[in-house]
Each structure stands twice: as structure tokens, then as C-alpha cells.
Amino acid sequence: MAKTLTVKTKVLNTATHKVTRGFGGEDGHKGLDLVPGSTSETPTVLAYDAGTVIATGNISGIYKTTNTQGMGTYVSIQHKDGSITRYQHLKYNTLTVKVGDRVKKGEPIGVYGRPTTGNSTGPHLHFDISFPTKPEAPCIKSTYLGQCRFYVDPTPYLQKGPAAVKYKVTASSLRVRKQSSLSAPIVGYLKKGDIVTVTGTQNGFGKVSNGWVSMQYLTEA
Numbered sequence: 001m002a003k004t005l006t007v008k009t010k011v012l013n014t015a016t017h018k019v020t021r022g023f024g025g026e027d028g029h030k031g032l033d034l035v036p037g038s039t040s041e042t043p044t045v046l047a048y049d050a051g052t053v054i055a056t057g058n059i060s061g062i063y064k065t066t067n068t069q070g071m072g073t074y075v076s077i078q079h080k081d082g083s084i085t086r087y088q089h090l091k092y093n094t095l096t097v098k099v100g101d102r103v104k105k106g107e108p109i110g111v112y113g114r115p116t117t118g119n120s121t122g123p124h125l126h127f128d129i130s131f132p133t134k135p136e137a138p139c140i141k142s143t144y145l146g147q148c149r150f151y152v153d154p155t156p157y158l159q160k161g162p163a164a165v166k167y168k169v170t171a172s173s174l175r176v177r178k179q180s181s182l183s184a185p186i187v188g189y190l191k192k193g194d195i196v197t198v199t200g201t202q203n204g205f206g207k208v209s210n211g212w213v214s215m216q217y218l219t220e221a
């Protein structure tokens, strides 16, 4: 069953995003497959954050391959924190950006794939996010554009963080960082089972009383 995300950062210009396929699993899915709330919508696809377009493809039709053709009509954006986001299986001939373009957060980059393109069985947006260094969160290592990249579950990056919600820590020793970044200094640790109050989210991190922790190791208490 599709899970509906309450999104903070939209990558589809619709009120809701439904996840038809999650991150990971047996076949190592590197991102999320997203569809709009209503099957009749053909929204624009929006840049997750500001950045520079580093690769695009404009392909029509279905290709059952894992190479670039499999991405169909797609856009890849490099962000200033080193992350790369990819938007795959867009509609042929609808891209509104090209390599080298700078985009703003939320800027339209193309149109949702109705019809779909690339290695895809039906209309959906494949969205993924990867980092150049190994994150604390569970990740999938894969080479992209000749670089070693680490793909993480995009869910906490897109999801709206509920205000002041209590979470339980699921990791044995969870680092608390000064800022919402994996490169920020560690200011403390939380134990498995600790209950924390998260008052905001940013970059996949949740704000707790003394800093920021990865949302991937928190579950609603």
C-alpha cells in the first residue's frame, strides 16, 4: 500500500506525495518512487534544493537497463553540501533545465512522467539523494559519474517534521551534533531507548535540546 508523505520539501508540485516503493530492500533501491496524491495529476517536478544541474537525459520510451538509459528523461543536481539529487523517469521533452544551470529550491525542472520513461513500469518519479562520504545513516554504496556515492533514505529529507514530538532513540550510541550536518562537531550522545523531544527538522536531522540528531535513528515514542 502506498504511504502518503506529509512533505516539507516538495519534489512534485502536488499537495501530497505517495511512496509506491521505499528505500533499500532486497534489490537495493537507491531512492523513493513517488506518485502524486491523485492519479490524474501530471505535476511539474521541483528541485529539492538550490544547486547546479550536472547531468540530464532526454529519452522517450521504456528501457529495461540499469545504465543511463534506464533513468529515462532525468535531471541530476549537485548541492553545496556535496549531496546530489536525481529525478528520473520524467516525461520526454519536458526538461526546463540543462547542464550547468543553477536552480533554486522548488524550481520546476521538468514534468512528471506521464507517460513514463526509462526502466519503469508505470508513471512515477524516482527521487534519490547521495553523499560523497559515508553517512551515519544506513546507506547504499554505488558509483555515479565516476564517483563513489552513498545513497540514503530520502524520507526524512522530504518529510515535514512535526513540532515538538517525542521520539525514542533506536541506535545504541547516537551522536548529537552542533549543527544539522554530518561534519558538525559532536556535542554529546544519546542511548538506545532514550526519549527526546524534536522541535524541528532540517537536512534529515531533528533538533533536540542540546543539538541535532539523525532522524533515521528515531522512532515516534
Ligand SMILES: [Zn+2]
Residues within 6 Å of the ligand: 021, 029, 031, 032, 033, 125, 126, 127
Ligand atoms: Zn525507483
